[in-house]
Each structure stands twice: as C-alpha cells, then as structure tokens.
Amino acid sequence: MASGADSKGDDLSTAILKQKNRPNRLIVDEAINEDNSVVSLSQPKMDELQLFRGDTVLLKGKKRREAVCIVLSDDTCSDEKIRMNRVVRNNLRVRLGDVISIQPCPDVKYGKRIHVLPIDDTVEGITGNLFEVYLKPYFLEAYRPIRKGDIFLVRGGMRAVEFKVVETDPSPYCIVAPDTVIHCEGEPIKREDEEESLNEVGYDDIGGCRKQLAQIKEMVELPLRHPALFKAIGVKPPRGILLYGPPGTGKTLIARAVANETGAFFFLINGPEIMSKLAGESESNLRKAFEEAEKNAPAIIFIDELDAIAPKREKTSCSGRLMARWSGALYHSC
The missing domain is CATH 3.40.50.300 (P-loop containing nucleotide triphosphate hydrolases)
Incomplete structure (x- = not known):
C-alpha cells in the first residue's frame, strides 16, 4: 500500500492531467430569463454543488474568459445544463452547446466605484442622460455582480444600449450596491475595437x-x-x-x-x-x-x-x- 506522502505526491502530479467526471462542468443552454446577471441550474445540480438560490458564482468559458452571476434554480433545466442569456454567453465567448465551469464565489465585495462606457453604435442619436435613463434603473437595488471587461445590454427609452465595464473598484469584479458610485463619463467605445477582442484566436x-x-x-x-x-x-x-x-x-x-x-x-x-x-x-x-x-x-x-x-x-x-x-x-x- 502506498504511503500518505506518496499518494499526496501522486495526486499533485496527476490531478490536472487525468480525465475525470467533474460535476461543475455544464453544457450551455438558452435562458428563459433574459436577465444579464442571472444563470439557472436544476435544483439537484445546485444541491450537488452546494449552491443556494441567490448565490454569486464564477463562470469560466473559453479563452480564459470569466463572468460573475447570480444563480437561481429552474425546474425545467436538465441536471447537466446551465441556462444563460446571449449577453453572458458573449462575455464567456461560448455558444449554445459549449461547456463551461461554475464555482461558488462568496468573496465578491460591494463596489466602491465602477466605470462604464457605451458602445458607440448603440448610442447614435441618443440625446438623453445615459445614467438616468439606462444605468440608474438597471442597477437600482438589483445588487448585480459585474466584472471588468463585461459588456451588458440595457433597455430603456425605446432603445437598447450596450455598455462595457471599463474598471471596477475592487478589481476585477464587485457587486454594484446602492452606494456604489457609477461613472459613465468618457468617449464611447468603438465597435471595431471591441470586435477585435472578440476575434482573438483560441x-x-x-x-x-x-x-x-x-x-x-x-x-x-x-x-x-x-x-x-x-x-x-x-x-x-x-x-x-x-x-x-x-x-x-x-x-x-x-x-x-x-x-x-x-x-x-x-x-x-x-x-x-x-x-x-x-x-x-x-x-x-x-x-x-x-x-x-x-x-x-x-x-x-x-x-x-x-x-x-x-x-x-x-x-x-x-x-x-x-x-x-x-x-x-x-x-x-x-
């Protein structure tokens, strides 16, 4: 029989090389809820992963992309799937049918301040106050987790505007609380610049x-x-x-x-x-x-x-x- 030290060494050397069943790896499915901050799992899967309704989770997609979301249970979701909307999928660089990993993220702190900027082609012709019309209602008492680099879609005033999270404090992610200062000053981000990052090869x-x-x-x-x-x-x-x-x-x-x-x-x-x-x-x-x-x-x-x-x-x-x-x-x- 191998000694404890030997088995520990074997675990270290083979843990990430062996193919094994990992319950936290799930297949991406279309969301029923269109909330940008929410993903859904079956209740049995949530129990298996020791997650509770409203917990904050860290999602890992392709090209080392990550996102933080709130997890909810969905009785219509299969145990091996996770439901997320198009906004979350784009941030993770995944498509329907791809595999992502999920893990608890209990240490996300309330943000002191965040800086977000709109994508230029979604604000053409808009003359109103972006903060009052879009950002304030979107974040109001929602306690949304966000991550630096995320792009999210906000509907309001008969239009949908895309915003990118440029900076968060603390970094790289935080929860937007009622006392979080939201900055949205600055030139809009050019769509072509964002498309370049989307086209990074993997x-x-x-x-x-x-x-x-x-x-x-x-x-x-x-x-x-x-x-x-x-x-x-x-x-x-x-x-x-x-x-x-x-x-x-x-x-x-x-x-x-x-x-x-x-x-x-x-x-x-x-x-x-x-x-x-x-x-x-x-x-x-x-x-x-x-x-x-x-x-x-x-x-x-x-x-x-x-x-x-x-x-x-x-x-x-x-x-x-x-x-x-x-x-x-x-x-x-x-």
Whole structure:
C-alpha cells in the first residue's frame, strides 16, 4: 500500500492531467430569463454543488474568459445544463452547446466605484442622460455582480444600449450596491475595437492539429497555469519548443492561441527584421525583447522565421560565429 506522502505526491502530479467526471462542468443552454446577471441550474445540480438560490458564482468559458452571476434554480433545466442569456454567453465567448465551469464565489465585495462606457453604435442619436435613463434603473437595488471587461445590454427609452465595464473598484469584479458610485463619463467605445477582442484566436479556431496542440498544452500551458505543480514534483518545465513546418501550416496561429488561452503576454519577433549588419546590434535587439517579456511575465516569445537568423552551417561561413553570439544572448536573457 502506498504511503500518505506518496499518494499526496501522486495526486499533485496527476490531478490536472487525468480525465475525470467533474460535476461543475455544464453544457450551455438558452435562458428563459433574459436577465444579464442571472444563470439557472436544476435544483439537484445546485444541491450537488452546494449552491443556494441567490448565490454569486464564477463562470469560466473559453479563452480564459470569466463572468460573475447570480444563480437561481429552474425546474425545467436538465441536471447537466446551465441556462444563460446571449449577453453572458458573449462575455464567456461560448455558444449554445459549449461547456463551461461554475464555482461558488462568496468573496465578491460591494463596489466602491465602477466605470462604464457605451458602445458607440448603440448610442447614435441618443440625446438623453445615459445614467438616468439606462444605468440608474438597471442597477437600482438589483445588487448585480459585474466584472471588468463585461459588456451588458440595457433597455430603456425605446432603445437598447450596450455598455462595457471599463474598471471596477475592487478589481476585477464587485457587486454594484446602492452606494456604489457609477461613472459613465468618457468617449464611447468603438465597435471595431471591441470586435477585435472578440476575434482573438483560441484553441477552437485551430483545426487539424489536435495531436500537436495536446503536446504544446503539456509543455507550455501547464507550466504557465500551474507552476506549483512542477515545483511540487521537482520537474523543470521546458524553457522553449521548436515548431517547424511549411509556411501557412499554423505555427504563428498556434502560438497566439496559447498566449490567449493562458493569458500570457505575447511578444512576436520576426527573424529577418531583428537582424542587423552592425556588430552586436542583433544581440542587443534580442536582449531587449527578452527584457520586455520579463517585465510582462508570464510571457511567450515567438521567434518567427528562425531559419533566417540560424541558417544551416554549410550555407554560410560565419554561421558559427553568429550562432555563438546569439546563443550567448539567449543564455543571458533566459
């Protein structure tokens, strides 16, 4: 029989690698209640998760997107499903039929102040006071939980206006109470800017690379998201990986997807652009890139077209000296 210490070590090393039944993972279904702050579960599922009506929960969707909502019971909802409206789904970057995770979030504090701004194309032609017509009635004694980055829809005055949560205090989420100060001053947010964030690439946007993605997740994502796991079992994670293949096969796309899914800072280095004819300048450029990434850790540095700066030995007489300098720069930067 294994000792307690051995079993603890085994649990640490395999807990996030094993496929297991997780009752907090639920299938997204259409909401009957159109409230932006509410999600619904069956009563048996709420009992299983030890949730009570009106509890605040943290939802996790795709691309590391999160939302905080109030949970209610719904007798018509299946045990394996969670009902949410389109606004919540968009904030989580999920569609009907996708899987999200849910967990209690009892430590959400009342907000001191929040800053929200409208999306520009939803306020065209509106001359009234946005706070009085839309925000005040929406938040009045509703005790709505919100998260920085959320977009919510408010109906009023024969129009529907979309607002984005720019900042919360405390951050990143809080409950809007009667004494929470709501700021809505500032230029409206451009729709195209918001669409860019919606179009961030994730794992689901990459097809035909399932085997490669599984390996990359193990070597890159696990160390970034669970560094304590590697420290506990005494294993040093890889410091870098080499993606090789013909142009257009998705190498840069995969790197961006990993950065978005892990929330890591992404720094793209174009091999030909960083090269310089001046002695020592290429190494200086590389070192600056690593210093910038270090300031924004955790970070992923992607060196594109590596063959431009590290050609085959037989193709150039100076490649040995060049690679020696580059190796030194990389060694001191890592």
